[in-house]
Amino acid sequence: MSGRGEKAKREKGEAGFDVFARYYDLDYQGVDEDVGFYLGFAQRCGSPILEPACGTGRVLVPLGQAGFEVTGLDVSPVMLDMAGRKLGRTLKKRVRLVEADMREFDLSERFRMAFLASDSFMHADDLEDQARTLRSVHRHLMEGGLLLVDLANPQVPSWLDQGDELRLHWLREDPRTGRSVSKLVACQMDWARQLQEVTFFYDEQGEDGTLRRTVAPFRLRYLFRYEMELLLQMTGYALEGVYGSYDLAPFNAESERMIFVAERRA
Known part of the structure; x- marks a missing residue:
């Protein structure tokens, strides 16, 4: 890809994440079933820990609260600003936030563990970007450091049955404003290219x-x-295991999640 094309792609991605950043925490309200999974591996590996595509800090903040040194990076400055507002004086000593693209970054530091939570790796939407992301993380891991990647299993019925009709995903009250917000989702599948074209619609009722x-x-x-x-x-890792849930159940065709744990090779 040309330098101009790469720049345009990055700017488009950054702008897209900025658009729905204000609804991100509302979207993930009450979602914490994976936090214990990451805490368990953090206890095994120790600090420092890296989270590319950290969003507003849903997982990163609990790791910092548990005493771990964590660096989170994200392409969206709006997301990072929201994450920063969750950090008190003590947490700011342990948690660092960096605006960077997970596909290509240089932090001049190595980590004992890195993780890509909640399908965030799927935002690398072609083979080149997937490989670039994994290599960028590899450069930042210590020898023997672990990489955890959490993905949806595309073989389960909830994936196979997806159509392009507009569906109501949830209706919630925004605790910041007290206003009603509904989220609708349209999804178009390109099965030949393994792509999901997704559009989120957030409808918010104004005071008037x-x-x-x-x-x-x-x-x-x-x-x-x-x-x-x-x-x-191909990108320098040795697979340790593939799991189908956050309690490390073996992966099978019916598993909702597909969680990879891999070790950095020299």
Whole structure:
């Protein structure tokens, strides 16, 4: 890809994440079932820990609160600003936030553990970007350091049955404003290219009764188990295990999640 094309792609991605950043925490309200999983591996590996695509700090903040030194990077300055507001004086000593693209970054530091939570790796939407992301993380891991990647399993019915119709995902009250917000999702599958063209619609009721709609389109590329295993092998990792849940149940075709744990090779 040309330098101009790469710049345009990055700017488009950054702008897309900025658009729905204000609804991100509302979207993930009450979602914490994976936090214990990351805490367990953090206890095994120790500090420092790296989270590319950290968003607003949903996982990063609890790790910092547990005493770990964590660096989070994200392409969206708005997301990072929201994450920074969650850090008190003590946490700011242990948690560092960096505006950077997970596909190419240089922090001049190495980490004992890195993780890509909640399908964030799927935002690398072609093979080149997937490999670049894994290599960038590899450069920042100590020898023997662990990489954890949490992906959706594309073989389960909830994936196979997806159509392009507009669906109501949730209706919630925004605790910051007290206003009603509904989220609708449209998803178009490109099965041949393993792409998901997703559009989020956030409808917010204003004080005067008018409806404000925020539209956030983005693209995800889903992966199958052995495709991901090969990517890890090609980018310098040795696979430790593949799990189907956050309590480390063995992966099978019915598992909702597909969680990879890999060790950095020299």
